[in-house]
Amino acid sequence: MIILGPNRYGKAETRVVRVTRHGDAHRLKDLNVSTSLSGAMDDVHLTGDNSAVLTTDAQKNTVYAFARRHGVGAIEDFALLLARHFVDSQPSVHRARVAVEEYGWERNAGSGHSFVRSGTEVRTCVAHHDGSGTWMVSGLRDLVVLNTTNSEFRGFAKDPYTTLAETGDRVLATAVNASWRHGAVPSGDPAPDGGRGAATDWDKSYESVRQALLAAFAGTYSRSLQQTLYAMGARVLADCPEICEVRLSLPNRHHFLVDLAPFGLDNPDEVYLAADRPYGLIEGAVLRDDAPGAGPAWD
Template sequence: MGIALGPNRYGKAETRVVRVTRDGDVHRVKDLNVSVALSGDMTEVHLRGDNAAVLPTDTQKNTVFALARKHGIASAEEFALLLARHFTGSQPTIRTARVSVEEYAWDRIPVTGHSFVRRGQEVRTARVVHSEEGAHVVSGVRDLTVLNSTGSEFRGYIRDEYTTLPEAADRILATDVHAEWRHLTPEGDWDASHAEVRRILLETFAGTYSRSLQQTLYAMGRRVLEERPEICEVRLAMPNKHHFVVDLEPFGMDNPNEVFFAADRPYGLIEGTVLRDDAPAAEEAWQ
């Protein structure tokens, strides 16, 4: 029986870096959580413990801070590209660099130019995979919580001996959108593109009469591809945050779809991919 080393990578996870850009009395804050994973000529370190090809993970952490100081942080995508290109370009043993970024948004408090308030739970994400074959950029958003108080139904599904769920002709539809979208090229106006995709996702969720969360997911991904030519693939994960009408009859009251119980678990998890027919394959961009 033969035994061989399979695919592998290593890196520094979750380096938290905050970069303050000062323009006189007006400041700008970029708050990122950066994870790096490198792969390449790593056979000897696995088989013999020879570290000659290994860039220490502590060095990777320091590089995040150093490049944030040297180049600033224009956007999550641009900073991820900068780091990935640095690691593959400066180290001959590193063939592929994957840099994943979470960005936490801060809004300026108008009283001063240097006071900020954290913007909810929504997180902007970016992931760059750079190798000798080129670079792939995947942008995204996580924990974008949305709710339609009407305009949604759920009927006509399979019923068997274990089915108790009644059909709903008018229900609340709520979810936390986790969306990622792949760019055709590693070049672009990342902030403008992200803002537009986010707008499209929200407008489509709000404007789609939903017969299932799957239908809404597809409509959201499809419209992104229709309106944003720089995007070739959209992947979405949307938990169905169930809201059940509370039975108030024991208290002598009716409930015309006004009072609900919000259940946090268990929840339905709807996932799907929408892509162009001619989208180039790039599964490595998602790994």
């Protein structure tokens, strides 16, 4: 027997830039929004009946309309507003997933209207809503960090193909990709523009998690990137009680000492080759032992 399995559809990567103008002081929000809906959608697959389908074009237009009508503050609030709207407004939509990426901009030279992109780091969130429950995962991507010392790697397993030499002091660098699950999400409509109705200060929570990640990376004497990963996740949970689980993906951005002997020069740990590939990839989760179930949050 052949049956239809799990399915969903949506509009991927709707780019929206929202400018808020308060006199000469402007505020800029630069987002990439992906929406995905599922529910009573069997007929569209099995018979071609489209009557239950809210078009992906309408999903895109909703993103733009809500950016104008409600403004954009913390991306978590904007994602929640969209997810709840799609479920509440469409009888055939039982579950909504809204993923948002935010690209940071900083004011340029003290101007109220000139901006410069703030590095490679991207803030992220994924909101899920199914009418009875809501889940939120916040995160960041490509937060590049480097320690010039206080890192070693030795005592590892060896086989006939092992050529890596042990080291008691090395450069440790990575581009942090992290996501963290909130233990509870307030019910009711958020205030996407960050106004007084906002039930959770997502921006404050984000900054607290980010600072915890940075502090743990800088302050951990690392015997392996795995140890550093655990220290970073544990620091987030210790500093941020609203977070119940952290997932980290840490590519090891290798730095190799350059042999300068052919040029009659020594190299006392000063000149390195930064190799971009291949690279070690360390991944893991750190969570509270009493953390509530994740539901669809990580999907």
